[in-house]
Amino acid sequence: MYDIPINRGMESIRMPVQKDAHRIEEPDICPECKSSDLKFDSQKAEISCRRCGYVLEDSIVDLGQEWRAFNHEQRAKRTRVGAPATPAIADKGLPTEMGKSNRDINGRSIPERNRFQYNRLRKLNKRMRISGTGERNLAIALSELDRQSSRLGLPRSVREDAAIIYRSSAKKNLVRGRSIEGMVAASIYTAARRCNLPRTLDEVSEASNVKKKQIGKNYRFIARELSIKLKPTSPADYVPRFASVLGLSGEIESKAINIINQSKEQGLLTGREPTGVAAATLYIASMLLGVRVTQKDVAEIANVSEVTIRNRYKEFCEKLNLSAF
């Protein structure tokens, strides 16, 4: 029933690493004049011959780090590997953990009589990480957020934005008295719109099992309390997604967006469902470019009826003089 949340921050990429890969292999003699008097210019990143000026290598890329560290502390501070901190995990992906080995920081073994104390500390530290009801609710909410957004196929950026929105509303005590699922759904809806990758209330409702009406209500509440101001969604934002589901080309996509812009100028879009408009323009665009799609297919993916597609299509053709058929 539930998707298991995957902590993507911990995914690692394995690549073969050559030993001393960043060391530049310096040629020792010039192929032109056979002189061994070569010059390495670190500013221009090239190796040239001092005698004849022949450039042996250019655009050399130094794969090493640009910093140096003289002790452990500096190294820890300057090194940049590891998962980035993310708002989508309860502790932002930066937990503190006490190591399991019974050795202190200097590598000395911890005396037997203190072992019990250390075990106890380790246990407490683990518990403290998700402490208090607030933190615990946040952890629940964020796993719910992950579940819902993967159902909606939202990219990481939107998830993180949704997490930020949820965190701010939790901070402002907006969640009290409302269901976590409902607030998470509203955060996702808001974030998706803000990132110009809108999902309809129907879609979010489907993914979250929260009533459409409730999500709308929560959305307005969040938008008001956090003063998030969003323009009404443009049909153009739906076009790329619909087009890719229908397997339509980029040419058709841009044609459809073109039609949307023209209709906007003529004020044909006010009060019309953006999804219906997006679907209808995609239909028109593919007809104009000679690609056959059925009204039924287009209507289905936009979750509108065929009749709506026909109505939009009729309107646009009349008002924009698109009499190609």
Added chain:
DNA sequence: AAGACGAAAGTGGTTGA
């Protein structure tokens, strides 16, 4: 036979008294 078309009746949400 599948798809397009359009009329007519029904539905759910918004608006204004």
Added chain:
DNA sequence: TCAACAACTTTCGTCTT
């Protein structure tokens, strides 16, 4: 709270390819 309303849906018969 309720009626009016616009947008949209469902249904169905007819036409076109």
